[in-house]
Amino acid sequence: MVRNHLITSxxxxxxxxxxxxxxxxxxxxxxxxxxxxxxDSCLEGVPELFQKLKNEKKNVFIISxxxxxxxxxxVVKCNKMNITIDKNYIISSGFIxxxxxxxxxxxxxxxxxxxxxxxxxxxxxxxxxxINIIDExxxxxxxxxxxxxxxxxxxxxxxxxxxxxxxxxxxxxxTACYIIxxxxxxxxxxxxxxxxxxxxxxxxxxxxxxxxxxxxxxxxICGDKPYIEIGKPYTHMFEYVYEQFNLKxxxxxxxxxxxxxxxxxxxxxxxxxxxxxxxITNETNYDSILKKYKDKQKDIKxxxxxxxxxxxxxxxxxxx
Amino acid sequence: MVRNHLITSxxxxxxxxxxxxxxxxxxxxxxxxxxxxxxDSCLEGVPELFQKLKNEKKNVFIISxxxxxxxxxxVVKCNKMNITIDKNYIISSGFIxxxxxxxxxxxxxxxxxxxxxxxxxxxxxxxxxxINIIDExxxxxxxxxxxxxxxxxxxxxxxxxxxxxxxxxxxxxxTACYIIxxxxxxxxxxxxxxxxxxxxxxxxxxxxxxxxxxxxxxxxICGDKPYIEIGKPYTHMFEYVYEQFNLKxxxxxxxxxxxxxxxxxxxxxxxxxxxxxxxITNETNYDSILKKYKDKQKDIKxxxxxxxxxxxxxxxxxxx
Numbered sequence: 133m134v135r136n137h138l139i140t141s142x143x144x145x146x147x148x149x150x151x152x153x154x155x156x157x158x159x160x161x162x163x164x165x166x167x168x169x170x171x172d173s174c175l176e177g178v179p180e181l182f183q184k185l186k187n188e189k190k191n192v193f194i195i196s197x198x199x200x201x202x203x204x205x206x207v208v209k210c211n212k213m214n215i216t217i218d219k220n221y222i223i224s225s226g227f228i229x230x231x232x233x234x235x236x237x238x239x240x241x242x243x244x245x246x247x248x249x250x251x252x253x254x255x256x257x258x259x260x261x262x263i264n265i266i267d268e269x270x271x272x273x274x275x276x277x278x279x280x281x282x283x284x285x286x287x288x289x290x291x292x293x294x295x296x297x298x299x300x301x302x303x304x305x306x307t308a309c310y311i312i313x314x315x316x317x318x319x320x321x322x323x324x325x326x327x328x329x330x331x332x333x334x335x336x337x338x339x340x341x342x343x344x345x346x347x348x349x350x351x352x353i354c355g356d357k358p359y360i361e362i363g364k365p366y367t368h369m370f371e372y373v374y375e376q377f378n379l380k381x382x383x384x385x386x387x388x389x390x391x392x393x394x395x396x397x398x399x400x401x402x403x404x405x406x407x408x409x410x411x412i413t414n415e416t417n418y419d420s421i422l423k424k425y426k427d428k429q430k431d432i433k434x435x436x437x438x439x440x441x442x443x444x445x446x447x448x449x450x451x452x
Numbered sequence: 453m454v455r456n457h458l459i460t461s462x463x464x465x466x467x468x469x470x471x472x473x474x475x476x477x478x479x480x481x482x483x484x485x486x487x488x489x490x491x492d493s494c495l496e497g498v499p500e501l502f503q504k505l506k507n508e509k510k511n512v513f514i515i516s517x518x519x520x521x522x523x524x525x526x527v528v529k530c531n532k533m534n535i536t537i538d539k540n541y542i543i544s545s546g547f548i549x550x551x552x553x554x555x556x557x558x559x560x561x562x563x564x565x566x567x568x569x570x571x572x573x574x575x576x577x578x579x580x581x582x583i584n585i586i587d588e589x590x591x592x593x594x595x596x597x598x599x600x601x602x603x604x605x606x607x608x609x610x611x612x613x614x615x616x617x618x619x620x621x622x623x624x625x626x627t628a629c630y631i632i633x634x635x636x637x638x639x640x641x642x643x644x645x646x647x648x649x650x651x652x653x654x655x656x657x658x659x660x661x662x663x664x665x666x667x668x669x670x671x672x673i674c675g676d677k678p679y680i681e682i683g684k685p686y687t688h689m690f691e692y693v694y695e696q697f698n699l700k701x702x703x704x705x706x707x708x709x710x711x712x713x714x715x716x717x718x719x720x721x722x723x724x725x726x727x728x729x730x731x732i733t734n735e736t737n738y739d740s741i742l743k744k745y746k747d748k749q750k751d752i753k754x755x756x757x758x759x760x761x762x763x764x765x766x767x768x769x770x771x772x
Binding site: 270331333347 | 591622629648658
């Protein structure tokens with residue numbers, strides 16, 4: 133049992149006992165899945181909260197580890213749920229990965245991408261040569277491997293980028309591993325390492341972190357090879373917001389549902405955090421998740437915990 | 453630098469200083485890749501060694517973590533290389549996995565298999581209902597997942613078996629994870645966890661262990677879920693040989709090229725081991741591999757080390 137600071141009211145910005153938060157919090161960083169919605173269902177009370185924050189002239193950002201979707205789709209999704217948000221206030225790991233490539237590579241450089249069609253096309257349209265954007269032969273037979281056809285010219289590739297890909301194949305895993313092992317200078321990037329993502333039916337599917345585990349396992353035969361992780365819990369997305377919106381004199385609250393990504397992210401960024409229990413973390417698994425990440429237990433503890441971001445049931449106070 | 457017992461001669465069974473080995477060793481367990489051959493090339497001197505052991509009435513077994521191929525193919529491969537071996541003396545993790553299923557399930561039970569076509573068909577022909585043996589739609593589009601079509605009736609499945617599959621897709625990973633997470637009684641088996649396997653061109657490809665890492669990463673969100681591992685370093689294959697060939701009063705030597713599978717296997721089986729440096733482990737990476745597995749360093753130390761199983765160069769003595 134872990135005792136945290138609690139927000140005792142049902143709405144965070146009228147919290148009793150912690151009334152200093154609303155006064156000084158000028159920017160609020162939120163995340164999407166598990167906090168605002170779950171698959172296609174908006175969580176009750178969220179649109180009203182957004183409007184309230186807007187009226188109070190507080191900036192609200194949506195920070196998502198997703199790298200598969202067009203940000204415009206989030207805007208449309210938000211609008212459908214009566215949440216008004218500008219495209220520039222939605223930051224995804226895919227978007228920041230593209231910024232990272234633009235800062236670190238030259239245009240027309242060859243890159244190998246495991247990711248959604250949209251993500252690959254975005255990188256292509258940024259001016260890079262995505263070598264696998266059209267794969268005529270996604271499931272080759274054994275001869276393809278026996279004859280070494282997977283062994284493309286690794287030295288010509290400047291970056292391998294790994295993200296969630298619902299069309300993942302063995303061939304893609306093998307090619308990514310081959311390039312990284314045969315070109316020490318190649319950038320080795322993963323958009324995020326979320327092990328799963330939730331579906332509307334209550335199930336979840338393997339996330340980018342799950343697919344990445346397979347590549348990492350093969351590459352790290354003789355010790356760990358360092359890679360660049362763009363998404364939470366790493367600070368790349370916050371650094372972008374911080375610079376772009378000049379947050380220097382602002383107090384920022386990160387609201388999230390995952391200890392090992394959202395809350396660790398907030399702590400890495402040295403900002404306050406609020407854990408809500410409407411997503412991955414709940415009263416039942418909270419302790420076991422803390423236990424799983426026992427080496428960094430201190431770093432994944434939230435500043436505040438609420439059952440839900442908005443009023444959903446009478447008892448919103450937790451004694452974790 | 454680690455000092456081991458050394459066999460100073462160029463052939464293990466005429467070893468000077470350790471002449472007791474050939475006299476008391478009645479059975480010798482060997483492995484294939486990296487010891488006898490690499491992809492399709494037999495290592496020099498191996499056929500002669502096999503003949504010599506046969507003349508001395510020593511049993512030679514080939515123990516392989518491979519679960520993709522028909523054992524008969526190994527016999528043919530051996531014959532082509534002038535190595536004579538009976539089918540019954542070749543034991544694969546695929547073969548022992550099938551034995552395991554026959555002992556633990558009822559005929560006609562439903563099983564979900566990630567593996568080669570041959571492996572799936574073998575399990576089918578053993579009398580089990582392999583639900584994914586023909587997959588009409590290996591690379592479905594996003595709607596397949598959004599609409600929850602991957603959510604088959606998990607409670608009807610008795611075992612999920614994971615092995616190397618060159619036709620692996622995201623769909624297979626997602627389905628395996630879904631069944632294991634939604635049916636606590638389902639057997640959860642991996643044939644082997646080799647992270648890679650070598651190709652004739654000197655490269656290697658991701659192995660079953662690499663693919664399995666992705667499934668494990670998704671399943672273990674809240675702590676480790678136990679699974680059954682059939683291949684080396686676990687003792688299932690040795691137990692079978694031990695019973696089947698009545699090895700009770702024999703001295704056995706395991707020859708292998710991987711510390712974390714072959715040598716750990718020998719130590720788990722409480723038999724002597726000989727590490728040869730013609731496969732994965734070599735003089736350069738020996739220390740870094742020991743370092744990687746530092747928690748079980750004692751368990752992965754071989755009894756003997758040789759550069760090669762047979763005479764390949766003048767200096768076969770190692771001072772690791």
